[in-house]
Amino acid sequence: MTRFVLYGSPHSLPTYKVALMLRLSGAPFSFRYVSFQKGMHRTPEFSALSRWGQVPVLLDDGRIYLQSAAIVEHLAETLGRFQGPDPAARQKVREWMYWDVDALFPPVFNCYGVQLGQRGLLPIDVEPAIATYHRQRAETALSVLDSHLAHRDYLCATGPTIADRSATVTSPSPKSARSM
Structure with missing residues (x-):
């Protein structure tokens, strides 16, 4: 089992x-x-x-x-994998994980839904002002991620953590927010 x-x-x-x-x-x-x-x-x-x-x-x-x-x-x-090497790194991991749930995932997901609606893959029609709002929120969140990763490979430590897994799965790809 x-x-x-x-x-x-x-x-x-x-x-x-x-x-x-x-x-x-x-x-x-x-x-x-x-x-x-x-x-x-x-x-x-x-x-x-x-x-x-x-x-x-x-x-x-x-x-x-x-x-x-x-x-x-x-x-x-x-x-015992991807948790961060020490208590300080683990706290940063938690902060990035909760930031992803609060600030990154919702606008990226909403933009995705808007795009699916525009392509006729979801039965929704979103007003242009609302679509722009979601896009701006997503771009803002992705720019925070890009800025943090500008001079480093990982969010919280010298190796990958669950924060990196979460943020990179949510976003189109780190360091490429403008491609959205």
């Missing part, structure tokens, strides 16, 4: 962040697809796992973990 079971959707960036952490750490896991189109996130079985009806959900030896940043932080500590 596999220690880790990841519930998620292949269309979910937060699910991808957790799956990437497991893969890069070499931790075997099984994946359970949760189809939002089929309403699987509203079933009593899934509600027992995820009180918010969201993915990802990670089972680690039967214990439930929610929210991608918290899951990735748990995995870094549990697996």
Whole structure:
């Protein structure tokens, strides 16, 4: 039996962040697809796992973990990988992880949704002023990331941490905010 079971959707960036952490750490896991189109996130079985009806959900030896940043932080500590070399670096990692969830991910995700709508891939139509607003917020957040990485390879340490994994998965690519 596999220690880790990841519930998620292949269309979910937060699910991808957790799956990437497991893969890069070499931790075997099984994946359970949760189809939002089929309403699987509203079933009593899934509600027992995820009180918010969201993915990802990670089972680690039967214990439930929610929210991608918290899951990735748990995995870094549990697996001893990508957590930062010392307490000061680990604090910086947490700060960048929460900054990603607060300031980077939302505007980048919103820009992505606007683009999908413009291409007819989502049934949404966004007013140009709102699209511009989301784009400006995304560019501002990406410029913060670019500026911090201007003279260094990693956000918090001399090697990669979960903060780097999170920010680089969220953004189109660090050091290239203007390509968005």
